[in-house]
Amino acid sequence: MVVILSPWQRWLTALRQWWDELRLPQDRCLVCGKALPPLVTVFLCRKCFLQIPLVGTSYCHRCGxxxxxxxxxxxCQGAWPRYYAQVRALCLYDDPVRDWLHAMRYLGQWELAYALGELMALRLADHQFPVDCVIPVPLYPQRLRQRGYNQAELLAERIAVGNWLPLYSQVVGRIRDTRPQAGLSGGQRRNNVKQAFAVFEPTLIRGKTILLVDDIYTTGATINELARVLLRSGASKVYGYCLAVDANDHDLEVGDT
Structure with a gap:
């Protein structure tokens, strides 16, 4: 059964996000609480920023x-079809980002997504993706209601605003509550997300080049399935942009995507 957020639920979500932005501390590091100089655009102090394990210059041409x-x-040397053009990530799935992601997902620390999303926005130009719009990887509606926010959407919002791109949060939805991806093999992950997404407003993406945004990239199963659905609905090309990428080429025990 297709489950879509009602207009009332969408309005409440937007109102909650607006209120959350008003509550962001404008003068403190969102990680350690240290005072920041005035007029900062990224709410991280220098010490916390320097701890981020940024992706270097030598990376896989396809997945980053x-x-x-x-x-x-x-x-990416495997035989299964890829529907996305390329994926890039800001940093590695390693400490302290691993802990920040856990806090962002499960401990209600949504404000971290704003700081990290600002960094992603600043780095997007380095990848020269010719995209027309930004779409976050959706949560299943029940999980969204439980968590209160979609961390991928918060990241995508900062990326879209920072690059003057439209954000389409309601174009695609998760229509099946998939099991957690952690601990599954690559093939199991692909089967797990198969036919889990649907495009609700295909006219908005027809002929467009799309930037899909998520928090973690491991095998690419989620982004690849979303790209397949978007292309089938008329999108021209799909790129992926994630906060963190699993640096281990063989270990599949982390993340959701």
Whole structure:
């Protein structure tokens, strides 16, 4: 059964996000609470920023995973079809980002997404993706109501605003409550998200090049399935942009995507 947020639920979600933005501390680091200088645009102090394990210059051409002396990583050498053009990530799925992501997902620390989303927005131009709009990876409606926010949408919002791109949060939805991806093999992950998404407003994406935004990239199963659905509904091309990428070429025990 297709489950879509009603206009009333959408309005409440937008109102809650607006109120959350008003409650953001404008003069404190969102990680450690240290006072920040005036007129900062990224709510992180220098110490916390320097702890972020940014992705270097040697990475897989397709998924952005760090590699050495190879154009494609181990996962991208597989035979399963890829529907996305490329994926890039801001940083590695390592400490302290691993802890920040856990807090952002499960401990209600949504404000971290604003700081990290600002960094993603600043770095997007480096990848030269010719995109027309931004779409976050959706949560299942029941999970969205339980959590109160979609961390991918918060990241996507900062990316869209920082790059003057339209944000389409309601164009695509998760129509099946999939099991957690952690602990599944690559094939199991792909089967888990198969036919889990639907495009609700195809006219908005027809002929468009789309930037899909998520928090973690591991095997790419989620972004790939979303790209397939978007292309089938008329999108021209799909790129992916994630906060963190799993740097281990063989370990599939982390993340959701």
């Amino acid at each position: 995973r760090p590699v050495q002396e190879r154009r494609l990583c181990y996962h």
